[in-house]
Amino acid sequence: MKYINAEAVFPKRLLDELQQYVQGDWIYIPAMKGARKAWGERSGSREALRLRNEEIRLAYTRGRSIEQLSSQFGLAYDTVKKIIYSKS
Template identity: 50%
Template sequence: MKYINANTILPDALIEELQEYVQAGYIYIPAKDEQHKSWGELSGYRKELYERNEIIIKKYKNGVSIEELAEEYYLSVYAIRKIIYQK
């Protein structure tokens, strides 16, 4: 998230009103509910993890051991078990 100087986007009257509450600080303005994106949606990381996990499950069903999967994907045995047994 990058910071934007309020002077460049907000009208003077609104800046003066905001200064009644905060001066020289940071304010987080959340997205509207209908515009909110879930974790990983914008970057595509959620989809990437889903696809990786599907491959892990498929390999496990084809006989690859949990220990081998943990080593291959640099994850703990516990993490691999969580992925496999989530479905």
């Protein structure tokens, strides 16, 4: 989050109105709904984890044990178990 001077952004009329409520303090203006991306969407991490989890579920249905998958993917036994039994 960076500091932006309100005089550089808001029209005079709006700035005058805002100063009726806040003067000389910091104010946070949140992003519009839908403007933010969820964790990992920008970097691709979310998709990479989805694909990994899908691969783990598929391997489990083909007979791999939770212990084998835990070792193969470098995950804790309980983490693999959660992935396998989760709905998505």
